[in-house]
Amino acid sequence: MDTMTLTSPGAPGSTAAPAGPADLRPRTTSPSAARGGRPARLQRLWRGPTADPSWARPALLALLLLTLVLYTWNLTASGYANSFYSAAVQAGSDSWKAFFYGSSDAASSITVDKPPASLWVMALSVRLLGLSSFAILLPQALMGVATVGVVYATVRRQFGAAAGLIAGVVLALTPVAALMFTFNNPDALLTLLMALGAWATVTAIEQASPKWMMVVGVFIGLGFLTKTLQVLLVVPFFGLAYLVAAPTTLRTRIVHSLLAVGTMVLSAGWWVAIVELVPASARPYIGGSQTNSFLELTFGYNGLGRLSGDETGSVGGGGGGAGGQWGETGLFRMFSSSVGDQISWLIPSALVLLAAGLWLRGRRPRTDLRRAAYLVWGGWLVVTMLVFSFMAGIFHEYYTVALAPAIGALVGMGAVEAWERRSSAVATIALAAATAAAATWSFILLSRTTAYGDWLRVSVLAVGMAAALLILATRWLHARAVPAVIAAALLVGVAGPGAYAVSTTAQGHSGSIVTAGPAGSSRGPGGAGGPGGAGGFGGFPGGQQGTAPQQGQTGTPGQTGTPGRTGAGGGMGGLLDASTPSTAVVAALSADADQFTWVAAAVGSQTAAGLQLGTQLPVMAVGGFNGSDPSPTLAQFQQYVANGQIHYFAGGGRGFGNQNGGSSASSQISSWVQENFTAVTIDGSTFYDLTQPVR
Numbered sequence: 111m112d113t114m115t116l117t118s119p120g121a122p123g124s125t126a127a128p129a130g131p132a133d134l135r136p137r138t139t140s141p142s143a144a145r146g147g148r149p150a151r152l153q154r155l156w157r158g159p160t161a162d163p164s165w166a167r168p169a170l171l172a173l174l175l176l177t178l179v180l181y182t183w184n185l186t187a188s189g190y191a192n193s194f195y196s197a198a199v200q201a202g203s204d205s206w207k208a209f210f211y212g213s214s215d216a217a218s219s220i221t222v223d224k225p226p227a228s229l230w231v232m233a234l235s236v237r238l239l240g241l242s243s244f245a246i247l248l249p250q251a252l253m254g255v256a257t258v259g260v261v262y263a264t265v266r267r268q269f270g271a272a273a274g275l276i277a278g279v280v281l282a283l284t285p286v287a288a289l290m291f292t293f294n295n296p297d298a299l300l301t302l303l304m305a306l307g308a309w310a311t312v313t314a315i316e317q318a319s320p321k322w323m324m325v326v327g328v329f330i331g332l333g334f335l336t337k338t339l340q341v342l343l344v345v346p347f348f349g350l351a352y353l354v355a356a357p358t359t360l361r362t363r364i365v366h367s368l369l370a371v372g373t374m375v376l377s378a379g380w381w382v383a384i385v386e387l388v389p390a391s392a393r394p395y396i397g398g399s400q401t402n403s404f405l406e407l408t409f410g411y412n413g414l415g416r417l418s419g420d421e422t423g424s425v426g427g428g429g430g431g432a433g434g435q436w437g438e439t440g441l442f443r444m445f446s447s448s449v450g451d452q453i454s455w456l457i458p459s460a461l462v463l464l465a466a467g468l469w470l471r472g473r474r475p476r477t478d479l480r481r482a483a484y485l486v487w488g489g490w491l492v493v494t495m496l497v498f499s500f501m502a503g504i505f506h507e508y509y510t511v512a513l514a515p516a517i518g519a520l521v522g523m524g525a526v527e528a529w530e531r532r533s534s535a536v537a538t539i540a541l542a543a544a545t546a547a548a549a550t551w552s553f554i555l556l557s558r559t560t561a562y563g564d565w566l567r568v569s570v571l572a573v574g575m576a577a578a579l580l581i582l583a584t585r586w587l588h589a590r591a592v593p594a595v596i597a598a599a600l601l602v603g604v605a606g607p608g609a610y611a612v613s614t615t616a617q618g619h620s621g622s623i624v625t626a627g628p629a630g631s632s633r634g635p636g637g638a639g640g641p642g643g644a645g646g647f648g649g650f651p652g653g654q655q656g657t658a659p660q661q662g663q664t665g666t667p668g669q670t671g672t673p674g675r676t677g678a679g680g681g682m683g684g685l686l687d688a689s690t691p692s693t694a695v696v697a698a699l700s701a702d703a704d705q706f707t708w709v710a711a712a713v714g715s716q717t718a719a720g721l722q723l724g725t726q727l728p729v730m731a732v733g734g735f736n737g738s739d740p741s742p743t744l745a746q747f748q749q750y751v752a753n754g755q756i757h758y759f760a761g762g763g764r765g766f767g768n769q770n771g772g773s774s775a776s777s778q779i780s781s782w783v784q785e786n787f788t789a790v791t792i793d794g795s796t797f798y799d800l801t802q803p804v805r
Contacts, residue, residue: 162266162270162271163271166271166272166275169271169275170259170262170271170274170275170278173258173262173275173278173279173282174255174258174259176282177254177255177258177278177282178251178252178255180282180288180611180612180615181250181251181254181255181288181291181292181615182248182251182292183615184615184616184617184618185243185244185247185248185251185292186242186243186244186247187617187618188243188247188292188293188618188619188620189243189618189620190243190246190294190620190688190723191243191246191247191293191294191295191619191620191624192293192294192295192620192621192622192624193620193687193688193716193719193720193723194214194222194622194688194715194716194719194735195222195228195229195232195294195295195296196246196294196719196723197214197215197688197715197718197719197722197723197729198212198213198214198221198222198226198229199229199232199233199236199246199294200216200236200241200722200723200726201213201214201215201216201218201722201728202226202229202230202232202233202236203233203236203237203241204216204726205217205218207393208394209226209229209230209233210226211226211385211393211394212224212225212226212229213394214394214397214715214718214719214722214731214734215708215718215722215728215729215730215731216727216728217707217708217728217730218393218394219394219395219708219728219730219731219741219742220394220395220396220397220715220730220731220734220739220741221394221395221396221397222397222398222715222735223397223398223407223411223412223734223735224296224336224337224338224398224412225334225335225336225337225338225381225404226335227296227299227332227335227336228294228295228296228298228299228300228336228337231249231253231299232245232246232249232250232294235248235249241726246294247292247293247294250290250291250292250293250294250298251291251292253291253298253299253301253302254282254287254288254290254291254292254298256302257281257287257291257301257302257305257515258278258281258282259278260302260305260306260308260309260515261274261277261278261281261305261308261515261518261519262274262275262277262278263309264305264308264309264312264483264519265277265483265519265522265523267312267313267316267479267483268312268479268480268483268523269480269483269522269523269526269527270526272522272526273522273523273525273526274522275522276518276521276522276525276526276600277518277519277521277522277523278518278522279518279604280456280514280517280518280521280522280603280604280607281514281515281517281518282611283604283607283608283611284453284455284511284514284517284518284607284611285451285452285453285455285607285610285611285614285626285627286452286453286507286508286510286511286514286626287301287511287514287611288610288611288612288614288615288626289452289508289511289614289619289624289625289626290508290511291511292614292615292619293508293619293624295508296336296337297337297508297509297511297512298511299336300333300336300337300340300341300512301511301512301514301515303329303330303332303333303336303341304329304333304341304344304490304512304515305515306329307326307329307330307333307341307344307348308344308348308486308487308490308515308519310322310323310325310326310329311323311326311348311351311352311486312479312482312483312486313325314326314352314356314366315351315352315355315356315479315482316479318356318357318358318362318363318366319366320365320366320369323352323366323367323369323370323373324369324370324373325373326348326370326373326374327369327370327371327372327373327374327375327376327377328373328374328377330342330344330345330348330370330374330377330378331373331374331375331376331377331378331379332377332378334374334378335377335378335381338407338408338412338413339408339409339412339413340509340512343490343493343494343497343512344489344490344493344494345374346489346493347485347486347488347489347490347493348486348489348490349367349370350485350489351482351483351485351486351489352366352367352370352482353367354476354482354485355476355477355478355479355481355482355485356477357477382404382405382408385404386403386404386405390402395734395739395741395742397715397731397734397735397739397741398411398412398734398735398739399411399739400739400740400772400773402741415503416501416503416504416505417497417500417501417502417503418502418503436502436503436504436505436506437449437505439499439500439501439502440499440500441499441500442499443498443499443500444457444495444498444499444510444513445457445551447558448507449507449510450555450558451555451558451559451610451626451627452507452508452510452625452626452627453507453510453511453513453514453517454551454555455548455551455552455555455603455606455607456517456521456548456603456607457491457495457513457517458544458547458548458551459521459524459544459545459547459548459603460491460516460517460520460521460524461491461520462524462540462543462544462547463520463521463523463524463525463527463528463540463541463544464484464487464488464491464520464524465540466524466527466528466536466537466540466541467480467481467484467488467520467523467524467527467528468481468484468488469536470527470528470531470534470536470537471484471527480523480527483519483523484520484523487515487516487519487520487523488516488520490515490516491513491516491517491520494512494513494516495513498510498513506623507623507625507626508623508624508625508626521544521603524540524544525541525544525600528540528541528544529541529596532584538581538582538584539582541581541599542578542579542581542582543578545574545577545578545581545599545602545603546574546575546578548574548602548603549570549571549573549574549575549577549578549602550571550574550575552567552570552571552574552602552603552605552606552607553567553568553570553571555606556570556606556609559627559628561609561613561627561628561629562609562628566605566606566609567606569605570602570605570606573598573601573602574598574599574602576598577595577598577599577602578599580595581595581599609628610626610627610628611626613627613628613629614626614627617629620687620688621686621687622686622687622716623686686716687716688716688717688719688720688723689717689720690720690724691720691721691724691725691795692792692793692794692795693793694792694793695721695724695792695793695795696724696725698758698792698797699721699724699725699727699729699757699758700725700727702757703725703727703757705754705757706754706755706756706757707728707750707755707756708728708729708730708750708755708756708757709721709725709727709728709729709757709758710729710730710756710757710758710759710760710797711729711730711731711732711747711756711758711759711760712729712730712731712732712759712760713732713733713737713760713776713779713780714731714732714733714734714735714736714737714776715731715734715735716735717731717760717762718730718731718732718760719731721760730742730756732747732775732776732779732780733773733775733776736772737776737777738772738773738776739772739773739775740773740775741775742775742779743775744775744778744779744782747779747782748782751800754801756800757799757800757801758797758798758799758800759780759783759787759797759798759800760795760796760797761784761789761795761796761797761798762795762796783798783800784798785804786803786804786805787799787800787802787803787804788802788803788804
């Protein structure tokens with residue numbers, strides 16, 4: 111009986127039946143192709159490798175184009191998205207010093223609480239295109255398209271074009287991926303670099319190549335300069351896969367792995383060394399640290415503190431079994447009401463297919479490349495998912511975008527492996543179980559929202575269960591019915607997350623904590639908005655709560671934010687989201703701006719970011735993001751004022767001061783300013799003119 115083949119003819123490790131006549135027809139070479147002219151290059155781009163079926167390259171190009179459309183069609187709806195990072199991008203586009211260190215303002219008073227690699231990309235885009243939402247977010251969308259392409263290419267190497275396409279589609283339609291690849295957090299670049307690391311690892315294993323292992327180290331090092339220690343979650347199984355499967359001696363494999371580690375240290379360490387060796391007086395304060403040390407930031411607030419919940423200067427306590435500020439921890443955290451609809455749609459299916467794939471490849475030689483691929487992607491998924499599930503410190507739902515490439519790869523690889531080995535009961539049952547799991551879990555997740563009515567969730571469940579049963583009976587089906595069953599199974603897997611992805615890109619997102627999906631989707635602890643709600647803490651008199659200005663905008667005069675939120679009253683912005691200053695506020699801060707180093711200072715980075723993006727002038731973020739960093743100290747701030755370097759101090763800026771052992775310097779500064787300087791009201795907003803002392 112003729113059946114559909116899901117693998118490319120000649121794909122490494124393929125055990126599929128021979129391809130049909132259309133796939134075996136030799137590809138003719140035109141005279142222009144033989145001469146290597148432009149038509150030949152276009153033909154090669156369109157047709158792809160000769161081992162691929164004729165449909166593979168057009169399908170890939172269509173996938174990349176549709177991904178680009180999905181991620182860019184409504185890109186600017188988010189405005190400046192996370193103003194905390196957008197302000198640093200604006201600063202880096204004005205000052206190369208701010209660019210290098212990742213400073214929050216062009217005068218380099220303090221850095222953001224992450225290393226600057228993702229800011230470098232966006233700042234270069236702004237230098238090229240000018241400051242705008244589009245210039246900041248376009249690189250993120252392009253990173254998303256690139257990640258889809260990298261995952262396709264990596265999976266295709268061992269499992270064929272069909273597996274690569276499935277992996278790419280799953281990744282592109284993962285809701286949290288659609289969110290992060292249209293947002294300006296560092297997670298987009300981090301995800302791309304980890305995917306590139308997996309691609310380089312698979313290549314290194316094939317060739318037993320020290321050069322490619324060093325390339326892996328470069329990508330991991332750049333990932334460290336993007337989001338510090340999180341990138342290391344993929345390293346254990348990248349290394350294990352090489353040590354297990356590379357076709358060379360054990361001693362050589364160990365040496366190659368050490369070369370990769372050394373390259374990783376060098377590619378990340380050069381920047382760290384510069385920051386640590388440059389005198390503190392010659393560089394900005396390291397935001398997020400209490401001792402002005404990037405190493406403390408790396409291993410404390412952004413490192414072990416995220417695991418234990420003991421984060422000095424953080425805004426709240428950890429999770430733990432009984433729940434906490436950032437949600438309840440535990441084995442099933444990825445499936446909870448606050449996280450599940452972001453990432454977990456196909457996690458059950460991926461785990462089923464991973465187990466089946468490892469079982470089916472169990473007796474293969476040590477150097478089996480497909481088993482090595484399962485180790486690379488499966489280890490990525492399992493290790494990262496477990497760390498996210500049990501970390502007791504700050505955890506946001508959007509972190510889970512780091513799981514998306516591994517989920518897509520495992521679904522594509524496992525589905526094709528099981529289909530190729532469908533004569534085995536294990537393979538057939540695994541494929542049916544993965545389809546049923548996808549349908550059932552999608553039904554549950556879709557039941558948490560009313561955005562799509564009942565038709566989608568009921569259809570997904572009914573079609574999915576029918577497809578699962580028919581997969582079990584494939585050998586008795588007519589040949590023409592088999593492709594329809596497979597197509598139904600694939601459609602069931604992406605229908606729910608695809609709907610969420612489209613809903614995500616159809617609306618704007620702003621602030622420090624954002625989530626994917628339609629309005630009204632269920633949120634548990636630590637969900638949309640996190641502590642204090644979606645808009646953060648406090649309103650912004652004279653501005654607009656929850657939005658940052660577009661290029662050329664200065665807000666709506668007289669419009670007030672939402673007062674009286676839990677944790678704070680009204681004031682100059684919020685902890686988790688910036689606000690748009692009014693025209694009058696921008697005009698006042700911009701007056702005589704060339705006479706000052708900072709046109710204003712404000713407690714908390716989001717408050718400062720809103721003012722900075724509105725004026726495009728340096729605004730000092732007192733205390734960093736949470737207002738809990740000792741930058742500047744009271745004595746330093748007093749000296750800045752005495753030198754005439756700061757014009758205004760924004761009243762009502764929100765911070766947490768000495769929360770969890772953080773510094774109280776911002777509270778001391780605020781009290782000193784209120785006692786010693788004249789308060790002025792500008793379009794409903796309170797400022798203190800630091801050039802006008804009370805006495």
